Amino acid sequence: MEQEPRRGVLTVSELTERIKTCLEGEFRSVRVEGEVSNYKLYPSGHRYFSLKDEGAQVRVVLFRGRERFIFGEVRDGQTVVVSGSLGVYEKKGEYQIYAQSVEVRGLGSLLLELEKRKARLAAEGLFDPERKRPLPPFPERIGIVTSRQGAVLRDMVRVARSRWPAVGIVLAPAQVQGEGAAQDIAAALAALYARGGADLVIVGRGGGSVEDLWAFNEEAVVRAIVASPVPTISAVGHETDFTLADLAADLRAPTPTAAAQMAVPDRMETAERVSGLALRARRAERNLRETLRRELRIAAGAMADPRPHVQARRYELAKETDALVLGAQEVLRRGRERLLTLAHELRLLPPSAWVSRKRGEVAALQERAGRRISAAREEPRRRLGMFQGKLSALDPTAVLSRGYAIAVRRSSGAAVRSVREAVPGEKLDVRVSDGIFGAVVEREKS
Amino acid sequence: MAKGKEASFEEALQQLEAIVAKLESGDAKLEESIRLFEEGMRLSGICQKRLDEADRKIEVLLRKPGGVEREIEDESGILDKEG
Numbered sequence: 001m002e003q004e005p006r007r008g009v010l011t012v013s014e015l016t017e018r019i020k021t022c023l024e025g026e027f028r029s030v031r032v033e034g035e036v037s038n039y040k041l042y043p044s045g046h047r048y049f050s051l052k053d054e055g056a057q058v059r060v061v062l063f064r065g066r067e068r069f070i071f072g073e074v075r076d077g078q079t080v081v082v083s084g085s086l087g088v089y090e091k092k093g094e095y096q097i098y099a100q101s102v103e104v105r106g107l108g109s110l111l112l113e114l115e116k117r118k119a120r121l122a123a124e125g126l127f128d129p130e131r132k133r134p135l136p137p138f139p140e141r142i143g144i145v146t147s148r149q150g151a152v153l154r155d156m157v158r159v160a161r162s163r164w165p166a167v168g169i170v171l172a173p174a175q176v177q178g179e180g181a182a183q184d185i186a187a188a189l190a191a192l193y194a195r196g197g198a199d200l201v202i203v204g205r206g207g208g209s210v211e212d213l214w215a216f217n218e219e220a221v222v223r224a225i226v227a228s229p230v231p232t233i234s235a236v237g238h239e240t241d242f243t244l245a246d247l248a249a250d251l252r253a254p255t256p257t258a259a260a261q262m263a264v265p266d267r268m269e270t271a272e273r274v275s276g277l278a279l280r281a282r283r284a285e286r287n288l289r290e291t292l293r294r295e296l297r298i299a300a301g302a303m304a305d306p307r308p309h310v311q312a313r314r315y316e317l318a319k320e321t322d323a324l325v326l327g328a329q330e331v332l333r334r335g336r337e338r339l340l341t342l343a344h345e346l347r348l349l350p351p352s353a354w355v356s357r358k359r360g361e362v363a364a365l366q367e368r369a370g371r372r373i374s375a376a377r378e379e380p381r382r383r384l385g386m387f388q389g390k391l392s393a394l395d396p397t398a399v400l401s402r403g404y405a406i407a408v409r410r411s412s413g414a415a416v417r418s419v420r421e422a423v424p425g426e427k428l429d430v431r432v433s434d435g436i437f438g439a440v441v442e443r444e445k446s
Numbered sequence: 447m448a449k450g451k452e453a454s455f456e457e458a459l460q461q462l463e464a465i466v467a468k469l470e471s472g473d474a475k476l477e478e479s480i481r482l483f484e485e486g487m488r489l490s491g492i493c494q495k496r497l498d499e500a501d502r503k504i505e506v507l508l509r510k511p512g513g514v515e516r517e518i519e520d521e522s523g524i525l526d527k528e529g
C-alpha cells in the first residue's frame with residue numbers, strides 16, 4: 001500500500017540537504033571567538049573541541065596536518081579565535097566548524113613572556129658559550145630523554161647503533177607535550193643523572209606545532225639541562241625550530257636523528273685507525289727485533305774466536321812501530337853523517353863566525369833527532385790505547401746489557417745455539433751482563 | 447680505570463697510541479719492547495672487540511611512585527614499535 005507524499009512535508013534527508021546548502025553557503029568563512037572545552041587529540045591526528053560562551057557552544061574539528069596553524073598552547077578554558085568554515089554532518093544531524101587555524105588570544109603576551117624569560121636566564125649566565133662542553137669522543141653509554149612512543153626514539157637508536165654498535169643506551173621516557181610535559185622532562189633528566197653512567201645526554205622530540213614544542217621553552221627544562229653532569233645535545237623538532245632548551249644544551253642538533261649521529265663516532269673510521277696502529281706496532285717491533293738480532297750476530301761472532309781480530313791488530317801495531325823506529329834511525333844516521341862532514345870541514349878551515357853558525361846547526365839537528373826518538377817511543381803506546389778502545393767496542397758482553405744471555409756447555413765451552421744442542425741434565429754456564437752463573441738444562445723445549 | 451674492569455675504548459686507544467710511538471722511537475730495551483708489543487696487541491684486541499660487540503639492549507628508567515624502576519628492553523622491541 002503506497003502512501004502519497006503529503007504536500008509541504010519533507011524527508012529528513014531533504015531537510016538536512018537544504019540546511020547543509022544553506023549553512024555551508026552562508027558560513028563559508030567564519031572567525032569565531034570562544035572558550036575551549038573538551039580539547040582532545042585523537043590517534044588519527046585530528047583534534048576535536050567545543051567552542052563556547054555563556055549562552056552557546058559549537059563543535060570544532062582541526063584535521064591532521066593543520067597543527068602548524070595552531071598558534072599558542074591550546075587547552076581547556078583558554079580563549080581562542082577559530083577560523084574556518086561551517087560543515088554539516090548529515091548522518092548525525094550535526095554542524096561543526098572545520099578549522100583552518102586556531103589562535104590563542106594573548107599569544108602576543110606569551111611570546112613577550114618567552115623573551116623576558118630568555119633574557120632573565122641569559123643574565124644568569126645559563127646560555128654562556130663558555131659553559132659549553134665538548135662531547136666525549138667515544139661515549140660508552142648515552143642517555144636519551146624523549147617520548148617512548150613514536151619514530152623519534154626508533155630513529156635515534158637505529159642511527160646510533162649503526163654507527164657504534166657497542167654503545168649502551170639508557171632511555172628515560174618523558175611526556176614531551178601537553179600539560180605537565182616540562183616537569184616530566186625535567187624529572188626524566190634528573191632520573192638519568194641519578195642513575196649515572198651515561199657519558200652524554202640527548203633530550204628532544206620530533207617536529208610539531210609551536211604549542212607541541214612549548215615544554216622545551218619552560219624554565220624547569222632549561223634548568224634541568226644546565227644541571228647535567230655530562231655534555232648535553234638538544235634535538236627539538238626540525239632545523240627551523242628554536243627553543244630555550246637549545247640555548248641551554250652544550251650542542252644543538254637540527255633534528256633527533258642528527259643528534260644520534262653527533263653523539264657517537266663512526267665504527268668504520270675508528271676500526272681503520274685501530275688496525276693502522278696495530279700495523280705500526282708490528283712493523284716497529286719487527287724492526288727492533290732485526291736490529292737486535294744483527295747486533296747479537298756480530299757479538300756472537302766476536303765471542304766465538306776473538307784471536308784473529310787481536311792478531312790482526314797486533315800485526316798492524318808492530319808494523320807501525322817498526323816504521324817509526326826505522327824513520328827515527330834514518331834521521332839519526334843523517335845527522336851523524338852531517339856531523340862527520342862538518343868536523344872534516346872544521347879541521348880544514350880556521351875557526352870563525354862560520355864555525356859558530358855551524359855549531360848552531362848541529363845543535364838543532366841533535367834536538368830534532370831527540371824529538372823524533374821520544375815520539376817513536378810514545379807513538380806505540382798511543383796506538384795501543386786506540387786499538388784497545390776499538391776492541392772493547394766489539395766486546396760481545398756489551399750487548400748482554402740489553403737482556404741477551406749466552407749459554408755455553410761447561411764441559412766443552414761451546415755456545416749452545418739451538419734447542420737441539422740442549423741436552424737435559426747438562427750443566428751450562430750462562431753469561432749475562434755482569435757475570436756468569438751456572439744452570440742445568442731441565443728439559444727440551446721447542 | 448677501576449681495578450678488574452676492562453679499559454674503556456678511549457683509554458685503550460690512547461694507551462695503544464702511546465705504545466706505538468714508543469716502539470717506533472726504537473730505544474726500548476729487549477724485555478721492554480716485547481712487553482710493550484704484547485701490551486699493544488692486547489689493547490688493539492680490546493679496541494677491536496669493543497668495535498665488534500653489539501649491545502642490543504636498552505635500559506629504560508621508569509619513574510614510579512616511590513622511586514625509579516629499571517627495565518631492560520630488547521632493542522628490537524623499540525625498533526619494531528610503530529608510532
